[in-house]
Amino acid sequence: MDKYILEMRGITKLFSGVAALKNVNFRVKPGQIHALVGENGAGKSTLMNILSGVYPYGEYEGDILLDGGNVCKFKTIKDSERKGIAIIHQELALVPELSVAENIFIGNEQAKRGVIDWNQTRNKAAEIMKMVGLDISVEARIRDLGLGKQQLIEIAKALSKDVRVLILDEPTAALNDEDSAYLLNLLVELKDKGITCILISHKLNEIVRVAQEITVLRDGETIDTIDIADATEDIIIKLMVGRDLTDRYPKREHKVGDVCFEINDWNVFDPLDSHRKIINHVNLFSRRGEVVGLYGLMGAGRTELALSVFGKFYGTKISGKIKVDGKDIVIKTVRDAIKNGIAYATEDRKQAGLVLINTIRDNITLVALDKVSRRNVIDDNEENKVAEEYRQKLNIKSSSIMQKVGSLSGGNQQKVMFSKWIFAHPEVLILDEPTRGVDVGAKYEIYSIINELAGTNKSVLMISSELPELLGMCDRIYVLNRGMVVGEVNAKEATQENIMRFIMESNKYEGVEQ
Amino acid sequence: MNSIQKALSGKMRQYGMVIALFVVVALFQVLTKGTLLMPLNISNIIQQNSYVMILACGMLLCILTGGNIDLSVGSVAGLIGAISAVFILRMGMPTPLAIFISLLIGLAIGCWHGFWIAYVGVPAFIATLAGLLIFRGLTMAILKGVSLAPMPLDYTFVAAGFLPDFAGPGGLQTIAIASAVIISAGLVAWQFMARKKRQSYGFDVPHIGMFIAQLAVVCAIIIFFTYRLAQHRGLPMSLVLVSVLVVVYSFITTRTVFGRNIYAFGGNATAARLSGINTKRVMFMVYANMGLLAALAGIIFTGRLNSATPKSGDGFELDAIAACFIGGASTTGGVGTVVGAIIGGLLMGVLNNGMSIMGVPIDWQQAVKGMVLLVAVAFDVLSKKRRSA
Numbered sequence: 001m002d003k004y005i006l007e008m009r010g011i012t013k014l015f016s017g018v019a020a021l022k023n024v025n026f027r028v029k030p031g032q033i034h035a036l037v038g039e040n041g042a043g044k045s046t047l048m049n050i051l052s053g054v055y056p057y058g059e060y061e062g063d064i065l066l067d068g069g070n071v072c073k074f075k076t077i078k079d080s081e082r083k084g085i086a087i088i089h090q091e092l093a094l095v096p097e098l099s100v101a102e103n104i105f106i107g108n109e110q111a112k113r114g115v116i117d118w119n120q121t122r123n124k125a126a127e128i129m130k131m132v133g134l135d136i137s138v139e140a141r142i143r144d145l146g147l148g149k150q151q152l153i154e155i156a157k158a159l160s161k162d163v164r165v166l167i168l169d170e171p172t173a174a175l176n177d178e179d180s181a182y183l184l185n186l187l188v189e190l191k192d193k194g195i196t197c198i199l200i201s202h203k204l205n206e207i208v209r210v211a212q213e214i215t216v217l218r219d220g221e222t223i224d225t226i227d228i229a230d231a232t233e234d235i236i237i238k239l240m241v242g243r244d245l246t247d248r249y250p251k252r253e254h255k256v257g258d259v260c261f262e263i264n265d266w267n268v269f270d271p272l273d274s275h276r277k278i279i280n281h282v283n284l285f286s287r288r289g290e291v292v293g294l295y296g297l298m299g300a301g302r303t304e305l306a307l308s309v310f311g312k313f314y315g316t317k318i319s320g321k322i323k324v325d326g327k328d329i330v331i332k333t334v335r336d337a338i339k340n341g342i343a344y345a346t347e348d349r350k351q352a353g354l355v356l357i358n359t360i361r362d363n364i365t366l367v368a369l370d371k372v373s374r375r376n377v378i379d380d381n382e383e384n385k386v387a388e389e390y391r392q393k394l395n396i397k398s399s400s401i402m403q404k405v406g407s408l409s410g411g412n413q414q415k416v417m418f419s420k421w422i423f424a425h426p427e428v429l430i431l432d433e434p435t436r437g438v439d440v441g442a443k444y445e446i447y448s449i450i451n452e453l454a455g456t457n458k459s460v461l462m463i464s465s466e467l468p469e470l471l472g473m474c475d476r477i478y479v480l481n482r483g484m485v486v487g488e489v490n491a492k493e494a495t496q497e498n499i500m501r502f503i504m505e506s507n508k509y510e511g512v513e514q
Numbered sequence: 515m516n517s518i519q520k521a522l523s524g525k526m527r528q529y530g531m532v533i534a535l536f537v538v539v540a541l542f543q544v545l546t547k548g549t550l551l552m553p554l555n556i557s558n559i560i561q562q563n564s565y566v567m568i569l570a571c572g573m574l575l576c577i578l579t580g581g582n583i584d585l586s587v588g589s590v591a592g593l594i595g596a597i598s599a600v601f602i603l604r605m606g607m608p609t610p611l612a613i614f615i616s617l618l619i620g621l622a623i624g625c626w627h628g629f630w631i632a633y634v635g636v637p638a639f640i641a642t643l644a645g646l647l648i649f650r651g652l653t654m655a656i657l658k659g660v661s662l663a664p665m666p667l668d669y670t671f672v673a674a675g676f677l678p679d680f681a682g683p684g685g686l687q688t689i690a691i692a693s694a695v696i697i698s699a700g701l702v703a704w705q706f707m708a709r710k711k712r713q714s715y716g717f718d719v720p721h722i723g724m725f726i727a728q729l730a731v732v733c734a735i736i737i738f739f740t741y742r743l744a745q746h747r748g749l750p751m752s753l754v755l756v757s758v759l760v761v762v763y764s765f766i767t768t769r770t771v772f773g774r775n776i777y778a779f780g781g782n783a784t785a786a787r788l789s790g791i792n793t794k795r796v797m798f799m800v801y802a803n804m805g806l807l808a809a810l811a812g813i814i815f816t817g818r819l820n821s822a823t824p825k826s827g828d829g830f831e832l833d834a835i836a837a838c839f840i841g842g843a844s845t846t847g848g849v850g851t852v853v854g855a856i857i858g859g860l861l862m863g864v865l866n867n868g869m870s871i872m873g874v875p876i877d878w879q880q881a882v883k884g885m886v887l888l889v890a891v892a893f894d895v896l897s898k899k900r901r902s903a
Contacts, residue, residue, distance in 0.1 A: 313788065335790040344788065352788055355781035357848050366778055367789045369771045376771045381715045388717075420789070 003068045005030035005196050006051075006165055011062035013046055013055065020046045021060070021220045028165070028213075033187055033197045035207040038217035039240055039439035044200050047217070048167050052087040053080040084164030088154045090173060094142045101125035101138040104157050128156045132186060148179025155186065166190065167198045172206060173437065176298030176465070184210050202439070204233040216240055241441050249472035250444065252451040256475065257288035259326070260459040261342075261428040266320035268301075268308040268483075274316050278304050280483040282320070286428065286459040291450060293470035293491065294463045295499060296480035302463045303347060305480070306430045310344040311337040324427060338367060341427035345417050347436055347463070349410070353417045356406030360398055361387035363405050363416050367424040390419035395445060411442025418449055429453060432463045447473060467496050481506045531842060531857045534890075538861060542868030549871050550864070553746035556739065561674060561818060563863035564752035565591070565811040569834035570841070570855040571763040572807035575800045577838050578767075578780045580847035582638035582797075584804045585831050586627065586645030591812030592827030593653040594620050598813055599662035599822035602669065609668045617809045623649065624805015628798035638801075646831070654824045663821030673817030677749040687748030694740035698733040705729055752814060756856075759807075763852045776800065780847030836883070837862060840890040862886070 008026040012019060021043045028034045036044050049055050051064060053074035064072045066083060074080045077087075094103050101121050110121045125138040132152045142150060151171055158166055168187070172180040180203075187197050188210055201207055207214060214231055216223040216239040223239050237248075268279035278301050286292040296302045307314035309322060311334030322329055329340045337344070346353045354363050364387045365372055372383040387401040394415040398408060405416055414434065421429060434450065435443045450473065454460050464470050470477050471491055479487035479502040487502030542550045549555055569587050576584050594616050601612035623645070630641040679687040705725075712719050719725070743749055767773040778786040779793050787793050811830065816822045841858030843850030862883055869879045 310788075311790075333790075333792070334788060335792065338790045346788060351782075352784040355778050355785050355848070357781045358777060362774065362778070366774070366786075366791075369774060373771055378769050378771060378774065380769075381711055381717070384717055385715055 003030070004028060004065075005067060007063075007065040007068070008047070008051065009063045009065065011047065011050060011060060011064075013043075013050060013060040019220055021050075024062075024217070024220070024222050026215055026222065027225070028196060028198060030196055031191060031194050032212040033191050033199055033210050035199045035201065035211035035214045036217065037201065037204070037207065037214060037236060037240060038223075039441060042217040042240075042439075043220040044217055045169060046220075048087060048169060048198070048200065051080065052085055052167060053077045054087075081161055084162060085167070086158035086161055086163040086165070087167040088151075088158060088169065088171065090170045092147075092150055092154055094150055094153060096143040097141065099139050099141055100129070100136065100145075100153055103142055103153060104128060104138075104160050106157070108161060124160065125156075128160050131159055132156045133182075146179070148175050148182065151175065151179070151183060152186070155183075155190075163195060165196045165198065167200070169200045170202065171199070172201065172203060178297070180206065204236050207236070208233060218242055237440055248444070249469075250448045250451055252291075252454060254475060255289045255455075257290075257457060259285050260288045260324065261286045261461070262321075262323040262326075263309060264321040264323070266305070266309070266322075267318065268304060268315035269317040271314065271316045278315060278483050279308060282480075282483070282485050284478050284485060284488075286461055288427075288457045288459050289454050290475045291454050291460045291462055291473055293474035293477035294461060294480060295465070295467060295470055295477055297503065298465065300480045301483040302480055303432055304483075306344055306432055306461075306463060309337070310334060310342060310430065338424055338426070341425075342430070343367075343421040343424055343426035343428065344430045345421050345432060345434065347433035349413050349417055349437075354405050354413060357404060359402045360391060360396065360405055360408075360416055361401040364390050364401075364419045364423055367420050371423070386423065390423060394419055394449060409439075409442075410437040411439055411446070414438055414442070414446060415449070418446070422453070426458070428459045428461065430461045430463070433465065434462065435464070435466070435469060467499060471496070479503060530893075531840075531854055531861075535857055535861050535864070538864050538868075542864060542871075546868055546871045550868055551742065553742045553744075555867065555871070556742055557676075557746055557750050559860075559863050559867045560750050560753045560756070562867065563859060564673070564756050565815045565818075565830065566833045566837055566859040566863065567756045567856050568759060568807055568811040568814065569830060570837040570859045571759050571852055572800075572804040573831075573834040574763075574838045574841075574843055574850055574852055574855040575767070575776060576638070576804055577835075577843045577845075578776050578847055578850055579797055579800055580780045580783065581845045582631075582847070583642070583831070583835050584627065584645075584801065584808075585639065585642040586623075586649055587804065587808040587811070587834060588827040588830035588832075589646045589649035589653065590620060590623050590805060590808035590827070591815060591830055592823075592825070593623075593649045593656070594809040594812035595816030595822040595826055596653045596656045596662070596824070598669070599665065599816060600656060602666060603662050609666055613669070613813055616813060617806060620809020620812070621802060621806040624802040624808070625798070627805060628801035631801055632794045632797035650828075653827075657822065657824045659824055661821045661823040665817060665820050665822075669813075670817040670820055672751045672755060673814045674820075675751045676747045677751060677754060679748045687744040690740055690744040690748040691737075693749070694737050698736050701733065701736075702729055752818075755814070760852060760856055767852055772796070772799070777848055780849075782848075833859075833862065836887045840887055842894060845891075858890075 004027045006028040008024065011021050011024040013021040024043065024047060026047060036047070038044050050060050053076050056075045057073035064074070066072055072083060095106065098106070104125045105121055110117050110124060122138050129136070129138060132155050134149060134152050134156070136145070136149065142153065145153070155166070171183055175183065184206055187199065191197060199207065199211060208228065208231060212228050213225060214228065214236060215225040216236065218240060262285040264283055266279055266282040267277065270276040270278050282305060294302050304314050308318050311331055312318055313334060322331060324340050324342070331337045331340060350356060355366070361383060365383050369378060372379055372386055384401060390396070391398065391401055396412050396415045396419070398412065405413060408416065431450065435446055438446060450460055450462065462470065462474060471494060474491045477489050477491055477494055477499065478485050479489070479499055481503045484506065486506035487499065489499065539550065573584060573587070576582050597619060598612050598616040601607040601615065602609055627641055627645055630636045631638045677689060679689045709719050709725065740749065767776065775786065775791045775796050778789065778791060779796050783793055812827060815826060819826060837859035838850060838855045839845065839858070840861055841850065841854030841856070843855065865883060865886060866879055869882065
């Protein structure tokens, strides 16, 4: 029998009478990477919040045992940290204006009688930075670092507290492939040094790569804990959703029509530095009934391209031509873009896509309010009718159209955003990371909606950083790198390898053309 | 039963405000031994506070855009009062023309603020703080440090006058009562029609008993207060004006595309822009409107005071801002109602008036108002926390 470093027994947690966790058992062996998976709302974060003392002892039922015996009663996060448990949340808890060293020791300042010892702070910080393999000045400001490095600094912060159990909540959700790979390797290194990791992730390929054991939660219950040797992505998914997913991507009948949307010789410069070219001579088109993928690593300029097309929302000194149905159109504002039948569903639902404090109804009709109003006066009943139609058609799980969007799950929020744009009746839909932060079941529904859009003769441009998703959904894929289209492939013939090759090839010519 | 509960909890904040107002009214009715709800005093409360309620309508829109406030409204009200007095008393301009031009100047001042805030990007707090100083300075310059008085009768009519009636002063005002009955009947008819329409769409409607009870309470309040007012001199013109403004601004905020755009902008500016809303124009319009309403408040206040003084309008901005926040507006924008702001204004007005009748000195009144603002917003914050936990 292995001893467990951590055991959570019979954990039950209620939120205003509704059980978020029901008698959950969770056991972690020392020196392992233990993955915790489940759909959104399965209870992963709640369980980890109990472990790290965010929900204090007494607000839940059950026991937390450390090192096989000691029952822990954490009242605060500090209590759990003292026992060597540290959690890194999805939203990073760094102060952008402070330096790396200051952030590492925030709340744990290296001080004597309240006066900070700066030499010790810097030296210790530099030491820890070496452990995570970061070669930057400890004086650097967090603001100036990329997300990947920020994530590493969060880990450094945890290491500075002599962590034994490190909990990471979706650490790679916002990282590009390169940074993700680095982070995962670091976790393996830490594991080899004896630090136990609990990894919450939706990215099953990563889990299969680094974890030794996997615990699956569904609807607040432990479904199973399996050894990595017995796990494949399909098995994990089956446990997560509780049914077979015979096909992750719904089938679509391909009926490709005329060219609907064209961008010619599109150039965009950085609004903060008007000499830096962000988008460089981009040409692309999409046909009616077609789903066209736009792939690129983070920083390739995908979102910048979309936003610059969508009413010059991003960029300066924009040049180039846009055609819809063969006609040249002039777009100066977002309104112009919408009038010309272009829709853009942002990758950042919460910050840029939805008004979270408003109702489902108000969000759905926001873009096309004129469709339910006469002389600028809204017809309540018409509006409610439309909202209710979309709520049912897109299966938005909610109590009514008057529920606040902020209280919906990620997948349902995404459906609200889709409803909003579909109700505007566009011809071209640019969908930026349509399944980001959406759980497996809802992903399938969103893919179905995309297929239906293509099926009704719309043209869909799908931006994604998940290649399998693009390969499964698209007819053609454009590969974007450093602001340029570096490849175009028919999705049927494409593989992950040949798409990555486009990117690698184009990097060879760095600096040749400007 | 469940639907009733749901409807109640959704509107709890709004009802909470109304209940608070009733409690305060009842409290002072007892404390002042019935003076508070004497016909004369009801007129007084309305006339004393009409300027706050006028300003609150505009201020609410500013606050909705994202917790922005307009600090200049007191100075603008003072300036417009002074300008209109100069037009009439020094230049001999006919009153209606003078008022019209004064309102236009107010609108122009609002556009001035809107320009700096929306198109140049100066924070609203700074732009309107500058306005507070600029327009107070101009007021003093125009009046050269002296008051202009008295204002002609047709100028003071809206601020201090009453809806004309056959009965003449003293008798029971028949037109007042008739209009209350007509308005109540209209309200009932309109509500029933709206209900029928909703049903024809197949939507849920509130339980019929609940619906009738609600309507009955509202109508009873309208008729009761009008009856009390009719025993004195009838409907104050300022009540008519404020009522019209409340209806107009409630309509704008809840039923028009522009109103919806304000809420969306305040709730999430980026999302609003990406939805094709011209957020700069919304911001501009909101401040332009505030200038117009500040001018109207200035004219009403000058009319009530019957003179334009260099200091008039001082501190109005704070009353209007407090009214909005007491009335449930969110400091971060996107949440708040016109009716809430008006109730907030009334609540403060009743507090003032009640304490004045009791002989509480003005300095203590100020302190009490401060406490009420603090408690009201704290209550709001706490109840939100409880809901999210």
